[in-house]
Amino acid sequence: MNKWNNESEARSEIMSLVADFYHQFREQETDHSDFKPGDRMGYSGRVYDEKDMQALTDACLDFWLTTGRFASEFEKEFAEYLGVKHVHLVNSGSSANLIAFSVLTAPELGDRRIRRGDEVITVACGFPTTINPILQFGAVPVFVDVTIPQYNIDVTRLEEAYDPDKTKVVFLAHTLGNPFDIKAVKEFCDRHGLWLVEDNCDALGSEYTIDGVTRLTGTWGDIGTSSFYPPHHMTMGEGGAVYTDDPLLSRLILSYRDWGRDCYCPSGRDNTCGHRFDGDYGELPHGYDHKYVYSHFGYNLKVTDMQAAIGVEQLKKVPGFTEKRRHNWGRLHKALEDVQDRIILPVPAVDSDPSWFGFLISIRPESGLVRRDVIEKIESHNIQTRLLFSGNIIKQPCFDEIRGTDAYRVAGCLDNTDFIMENTFWVGVYPGMTDAMIDYMASVIREAVK
Secondary structure, three states: OOOOOOHHHHHHHHHHHHHHHHHHHHHHHHOOOOOOOOOOEOOOOOOOOHHHHHHHHHHHHHOOOOOOHHHHHHHHHHHHHHOOOEEEEEOOHHHHHHHHHHHOOOHHHHHHOOOOOOEEEEEOOOOHHHOHHHHHHOOEEEEEOEOOOOOOEOHHHHHHHOOOOOEEEEEEEOEOOEOOOHHHHHHHHHHHOOEEEEEOOOOOOOEEEEOOEEEEOOOOOOEEEEEOOOOOOOOOOOOEEEEEOOHHHHHHHHHHHEOOEOOOOOOOOOOOOOOOOOOOOOOOOOOOOHHHOEOOOOOEOOOOHHHHHHHHHHHHHHHHHHHHHHHHHHHHHHHHHHHOOOEEOOOOOOOEEOOOOEEEEEEOHHHOOOHHHHHHHHHOOOEOOEOOOOOOHHHOHHHOOOOOOOOOEEOOOOHHHHHHHHHEEEEEOOOOOOHHHHHHHHHHHHHHOO
């Protein structure tokens, strides 16, 4: 005998049970109202509720598995949130950066396409997957130093980094939510006809104002990227996005994401263009099935619909997450202001309102403190710390075989980058943290640097 009269009734009961499961077994994971000093305090963490679990369950019941209706819904709503025309989901923020770079090598871009040996201005102080696609393609990253305490590119060095015969792109991340000087970088790119790619993986929700116009970071350049890894501003587990206002770049993003194919039919559909069997491509026979025509050397980097379903619910929470990140960052900053003789506190970019991913702290060398000692004291109180990613990517083992070669170039010196590598760390301000947690963390940091 059937338990339910129809599928809708079955889903309704299942969703109710999922909500009950969440409240009984999972809610305590994100509720830190009973925090006690000494409890584990991560630098970040998932913040979710029963609606996220219900959305995931809904997608599982569809059993579509690959990109589907939830992915389409998320792309539409994320585009509206950002204020851009085109959003395409991928399986990670690192893949988003790979796609963002790859599309700029496409023949369709003519003289503006990136070719092997062309140069890309970036920084050595950051996450490796902003840089890896450049090297893997055979282009040349040109490393520029950063400023302290903003931890973003020193825009006074841009002209020094520029080569009129080789420079094609500026590819930069907004460091831990703090926007780089978009106004200066954009003016530089416009002046020289360069592409601007914003790695927005650590800055979702950050705002920047130019000439009275305020927009979200990731939307000022030609292409923006996001990551939805669990520690980030919202999560799908794994997941990322590439976005643009340019219709040609949008078309190229889809091609490189979907095996390099020429066809743009959505998954599960055929002959959207109406010319599936009557085209001429390369040296293929006339009428070769358009679904199996490949115009680029692409990948399969699509997201699953289960991930996208979580993203649909998480996106609704982003404004609240952003507000809490700003609150936590401001509270921690105020609590540490009287130890600035020993540490350098972070400063937001001019004309910005960051959605902070973390709180950067640099040890003042004159204090006599050693970073390792400080972070070990903090970690001994069960508080996670992190370094600023690669520190100086050139010093990493992955550069051992190319260090000192013409595979990359340094514009000027990297003194601040090296300082950060030696003296800087960060702690979390994610929205799951309460005032009590922030205050305790501040007291531990103060003690560690005294």
